[in-house]
Amino acid sequence: MGDSQYSFSLTTFSPSGKLVQIEHALTAVGSGQTSLGIKVIPVIAAANGVVIATEKKLPSILVDETSVQKIQILTPNIGVVYSGMGPDSRVLVRKSRKQAEQYQRLYKEPIPVTQLVRETAAVMQEFTQSGGVRPFGVSLLVAGYDDKGPQLYQVDPSGSYFSWKASAMGKNVSNAKAFLEKRYTDDMELDDAVHTAILTLKEGVLTPAEIEDYLQEVE
């Protein structure tokens, strides 16, 4: 990878030691639609899992909402959501799916979540160092379930990743994170987590009427 005419990296260090292109990429992520994830590991192992959710605001009522799917499946037990530039996320989804398949073919077993996250993050890091390319303008939340139980990872444009109990990205991230911090408990169950995810998105997104409808359905 790397474009022959551009044998130099476009992402270079500033005098203060920062990689400014990555910072700008993070700004692009920060102006994207909010998404979040919550991991639950209650005492009853049967009720544990991970929830990811995102805003899906479309530019016009003329857009066919069934043609848009922001939450994507990477393997039968790993899903991903993004905040930032949609087209960039498609590239990463495609590469990750391929990596998962290659692992499966070689080892005859599903790829562990950490492995897939590591490989995806490596791709993102490549684009911060290779010649003639810019970093990806997305942060990803990868949610998966494997032998080690439920897992939630956030991957940033720099290629760094961390495991989270709950996280948010995109617009309103500080409100969303504050809300999650207040509401997150170690013994939440999956339904609580779904509920919390929707309420968190509501903080900047859904109208009170829409929340009312949902709460009524649930009750």
Place this chain on the structure above:
Amino acid sequence: MSRGSGGGYDRHITIFSPEGRLFQVEYAFKAVKAAGVTSIGDKLLDPTSVTHLFPITKFLGLLATGTTADARTLVQQARNEAAEFRFKYGYEMPVDVLAKWIADKSQVYTQHAYMRPLGVVAMVLGLDDEFGPRLFKCDPAGHFFGHKATSAGLKEQEAINFLEKKMKNDPSFSYEETVQTAISALQSVLQEDFKATEIEVGVVREGNPVFRVLSTEEIDEHLTAISERD
């Protein structure tokens, strides 16, 4: 101490600006609007060679808005890709697959410095085996969505407003109504009545999945129907 605006290069190639924007992509969008409406008034110009509506396969059509040269490149590549797909997989390339392919290619141009984004918005249409008639719009940023109705070009926002009003209660139009709504949208937005030779219309419909460009006579019939209706 940050380097400010990326050394000035953020406007020349697709790297991020400090606000997290891609100026080259934004300029590509401007190029789509600046391309203007082609006039066919020139005596020396062969009018049949001026077109924005391209068949990609027998069943898929593409309407390209923006820079003509970029549009032709895109159409060539799309035709090649659709033909290879048919050969490799043994069935016709579906609309959404072609739209996704165009969008993914556009995304590459927004990330790699060696190629600039194309100044074209492509609307792909066709009849899907499972989902019926489908319309997708792909832009220079690599976004693509399915649409019930949409527009692109200089007056796209006005046209979209017009279409939103017409489509608000999710009406089901007959074939004639659909064609006439499209033509009326153009007329209302550009505020002029057209002659049949001044617009192009392409259709796919249930029961006739072949992508067809309407002849001048058929367009004339629709124009007459519209003026009688008003």
